[in-house]
Amino acid sequence: MSVATPAPLHVPVLLQEVLDNLPLPPAARILDLTLGLGGHAEALLAHCDPDSRYLGVDRDPQARGLALERLGSDPRLTVLACAYEELWEDAAFQAWTGVYAQEGFDAILADLGVSTLQLRSPQRGFSFRDEGPLDMRMDTEHGLTALDWIAEQTDESLADALYQYGEERASRPIARAILRALHEGRLATTRHLAEAVYTVIPREAAKRKGLSDPATRTFQAVRIAVNGELERLAAALESAVKALRPGGRLAVISFHSLEDRIVKQTLRRLAGIYDGPGRLAPVTLPKHLRLLHPGGIVPGEAEAAANPPSRSARLRLAERLP
Numbered sequence: 001m002s003v004a005t006p007a008p009l010h011v012p013v014l015l016q017e018v019l020d021n022l023p024l025p026p027a028a029r030i031l032d033l034t035l036g037l038g039g040h041a042e043a044l045l046a047h048c049d050p051d052s053r054y055l056g057v058d059r060d061p062q063a064r065g066l067a068l069e070r071l072g073s074d075p076r077l078t079v080l081a082c083a084y085e086e087l088w089e090d091a092a093f094q095a096w097t098g099v100y101a102q103e104g105f106d107a108i109l110a111d112l113g114v115s116t117l118q119l120r121s122p123q124r125g126f127s128f129r130d131e132g133p134l135d136m137r138m139d140t141e142h143g144l145t146a147l148d149w150i151a152e153q154t155d156e157s158l159a160d161a162l163y164q165y166g167e168e169r170a171s172r173p174i175a176r177a178i179l180r181a182l183h184e185g186r187l188a189t190t191r192h193l194a195e196a197v198y199t200v201i202p203r204e205a206a207k208r209k210g211l212s213d214p215a216t217r218t219f220q221a222v223r224i225a226v227n228g229e230l231e232r233l234a235a236a237l238e239s240a241v242k243a244l245r246p247g248g249r250l251a252v253i254s255f256h257s258l259e260d261r262i263v264k265q266t267l268r269r270l271a272g273i274y275d276g277p278g279r280l281a282p283v284t285l286p287k288h289l290r291l292l293h294p295g296g297i298v299p300g301e302a303e304a305a306a307n308p309p310s311r312s313a314r315l316r317l318a319e320r321l322p
């Protein structure tokens with residue numbers, strides 16, 4: 001009898017490209033801002049010597065638990081419960097860097113967004129494909145659930161969020177449909193949220209035209225808003241650059257254009273490239289970084305076919321200048 005292999009909880013994306021581009025010298029100091037299930041961590045640690053140290057950060061208790069199950073016996077790894085935006089003021093982070101990374105980090109990785117585990121766990125409420133509570137928090141111990149967040153919105157603020165974070169063109173009627181469902185007591189689960197969207201953009205019509213599920217953009221928008229995913233990304237990347245030693249490298253993987261735009265603009269600004277209005281005016285920005293692969297690296301055909309969630313990924317890399 002053949003036994004089906006269980007699907008992996010999360011396949012690390014652009015793994016070879018991350019390994020090829022991050023420096024791992026003897027006694028390397030590595031900061032992983034989004035440890036997740038430790039896929040990148042496992043591979044990076046396999047290339048590090050025994051004197052190296054790896055600090056893995058994640059705000060999701062379930063992810064940290066699974067990463068510890070996978071890698072917890074490795075004495076080089078420390079796992080920290082924190083949101084990366086808040087890391088720089090965190091006492092445990094400061095204590096760790098005071099002991100192990102006074103000179104800065106050789107490599108910092110940020111693999112942004114959600115893991116497959118989060119997306120595929122119905123009880124986490126991230127996906128319209130399975131019925132689950134409207135939660136969507138990465139940090140299940142703090143903050144408003146998606147339902148609580150929606151309940152605090154007006155038609156206008158919800159429409160703005162759907163437009164800004166989901167690039168949803170039908171944001172206004174969808175916002176009205178969602179709040180109507182809420183006020184009529186029909187909004188408790190992921191399926192209810194998806195159904196509110198389908199009252200505005202019928203699912204079958206989208207399917208017939210070969211378009212993605214109409215609920216995709218709304219779910220992305222609510223998830224980004226609930227987790228504050230874009231608000232402090234630029235500031236966190238700037239702090240990460242400061243935490244690199246000269247010659248150290250930052251690798252950032254993003255999964256949608258809104259995120260990638262912030263990553264690209266922040267790295268370009270820190271590389272001294274002026275993108276603002278009035279391009280002709282001579283503007284001198286301090287140059288902290290050298291950009292590597294300026295257009296970013298995207299998965300090859302083989303990776304995209306083997307791991308479909310990787311298709312929208314883009315890796316951007318930069319090196320800290322002396």
Ligand SMILES: C[S@@+](CC[C@H](N)C(=O)[O-])C[C@H]1O[C@@H](n2cnc3c(N)ncnc32)[C@H](O)[C@@H]1O
Pocket residue numbers: 010011012013033034035036037038039040041057058059060063082083084085111112113114115138
């Ligand atoms: C794409 S997964 C990382 C997967 C990981 N590289 C691996 O190979 O297993 C992103 C992870 O980042 C975490 N995360 C997202 N935003 C975060 C934030 N602001 N602070 C800390 N962790 C965050 C999520 O909880 C999730 O576990």
